[in-house]
Amino acid sequence: MKLLITGGAGFIGSHVVRLFVNKYPGYEIINLDKLTYAGNLENLKDVEDASNYRFVKGDISDLDFINKLFEKEKFNGVIHLAAESHVDRSITNPLDFVETNVIGTVNLLNAYKAYCDLSTGRFYHISTDEVYGELGDEGKFTESTPYHPNSPYSASKASSDHFVRAYGTTYNLPYVISNCSNNYGSHQFPEKLIPLFIHNIKTRKPLPVYGKGENIRDWLWVNDHARAIDVIYHNGRNGETYNIGGNNEWKNIDLIHLLCSQMDQKLNRPEGTSEQLITYVKDRAGHDFRYAIDSSKLMAELGWEPSVTFEEGLSKTIDWYLENKEWLDHVTSGEYQNYYNEQYVLR
Ligand code: NAD
Numbered sequence: 001m002k003l004l005i006t007g008g009a010g011f012i013g014s015h016v017v018r019l020f021v022n023k024y025p026g027y028e029i030i031n032l033d034k035l036t037y038a039g040n041l042e043n044l045k046d047v048e049d050a051s052n053y054r055f056v057k058g059d060i061s062d063l064d065f066i067n068k069l070f071e072k073e074k075f076n077g078v079i080h081l082a083a084e085s086h087v088d089r090s091i092t093n094p095l096d097f098v099e100t101n102v103i104g105t106v107n108l109l110n111a112y113k114a115y116c117d118l119s120t121g122r123f124y125h126i127s128t129d130e131v132y133g134e135l136g137d138e139g140k141f142t143e144s145t146p147y148h149p150n151s152p153y154s155a156s157k158a159s160s161d162h163f164v165r166a167y168g169t170t171y172n173l174p175y176v177i178s179n180c181s182n183n184y185g186s187h188q189f190p191e192k193l194i195p196l197f198i199h200n201i202k203t204r205k206p207l208p209v210y211g212k213g214e215n216i217r218d219w220l221w222v223n224d225h226a227r228a229i230d231v232i233y234h235n236g237r238n239g240e241t242y243n244i245g246g247n248n249e250w251k252n253i254d255l256i257h258l259l260c261s262q263m264d265q266k267l268n269r270p271e272g273t274s275e276q277l278i279t280y281v282k283d284r285a286g287h288d289f290r291y292a293i294d295s296s297k298l299m300a301e302l303g304w305e306p307s308v309t310f311e312e313g314l315s316k317t318i319d320w321y322l323e324n325k326e327w328l329d330h331v332t333s334g335e336y337q338n339y340y341n342e343q344y345v346l347r
């Protein structure tokens with residue numbers, strides 16, 4: 001099995017690459033990544049010398065490059081994670097999201113159709129629950145919830161989901177899609193809520209809570225998402241969608257209180273120290289109120305379930321960031337500083 005994983009140097013992608021390289025020594029795994037600000041080969045140090053693994057630097061929106069790569073490699077299957085992934089960046093730079101998430105995905109679909117043996121693998125698109133829009137106080141997203149994306153990011157992911165389904169129907173491509181809730185864990189770029197707040201608490205910087213902190217997200221440990229991707233790639237049914245979630249809803253401000261309390265303990269600071277850093281800031285434009293995922297299809301069909309409680313997962317996550325100071329120092333220098341100033345200092 002020659003498997004292309006796109007976006008393998010990013011947060012979720014690096015966990016997927018690691019799982020596949022270690023679990024499937026007989027596969028040939030190629031990680032294709034542009035190494036944007038969010039892609040980091042330091043995430044894969046422990047597998048970079050494995051004999052079943054190779055890294056290729058490249059841009060999925062570069063049509064010529066993608067066609068040449070697919071013609072040469074003749075992949076059996078594709079697990080497609082490469083994307084621009086941050087909602088706030090999509091509000092300031094929507095076109096980047098169209099280029100990578102929409103055009104990049106269509107380039108991959110065309111190349112897969114033209115050069116791959118469709119009988120031996122499948123095209124697996126990793127997507128998000130944000131395509132469904134927002135929920136009120138009740139209910140959960142199921143696989144049949146109508147699409148209603150509200151941010152440029154989610155509109156681009158909804159569009160790429162539609163292209164994958166359309167190629168399946170029109171050209172008979174074997175495909176599967178999964179839509180997952182918010183991930184947290186090691187190696188996440190500190191622009192997203194949890195790693196940003198860990199970094200800011202550590203360095204005693206303000207914790208910028210959007211609006212009143214009442215928005216709700218359903219959190220899943222990234223290793224559990226990677227396990228779900230493994231079972232769906234191998235055992236999911238072609239042409240199907242699977243929702244993946246943690247059954248773990250938290251109002252942002254409650255999550256932040258838990259994080260502050262765990263951080264105070266781990267940093268040996270008096271209880272209540274980190275809470276003082278909480279600063280309410282202008283809300284995100286178009287901020288979706290609540291996400292909650294019904295994963296019963298995945299659990300019933302493929303026997304997957306989350307492996308850790310949120311308290312355990314969060315504690316392991318904080319430990320990882322505190323123990324990997326060098327990783328955090330590297331990713332918070334340079335471009336990160338410009339982004340941080342733009343988003344928060346001038347907010
Ligand atoms: P990330 O931003 O951490 O990583 C994205 C990776 O894609 C990076 O390594 C980056 O270099 C690469 N990339 C970006 N543009 C590229 C291009 N044009 N060509 C090649 N590579 C490119 O993102 P993530 O959080 O790991 O998300 C991975 C996937 O999972 C995305 O498709 C995202 O939409 C989806 N997803 C994320 C979450 C989440 O909570 N983070 C939840 C559900 C779904």
Ligand code: DAU
Nearest residue numbers: 085086087128129130180181182191192193208209210215
């Ligand atoms: O639901 C899945 C999605 O989860 C993924 O598809 C996205 O790629 C991923 O980025 C994530 O999107 P969110 O916008 O939900 O994640 P983020 O960490 O940016 O924000 C989580 C919540 O915290 C959200 O309600 C906004 C709020 N927030 C975020 C940041 C960065 C703050 O209050 N302050 C902040 O500084």
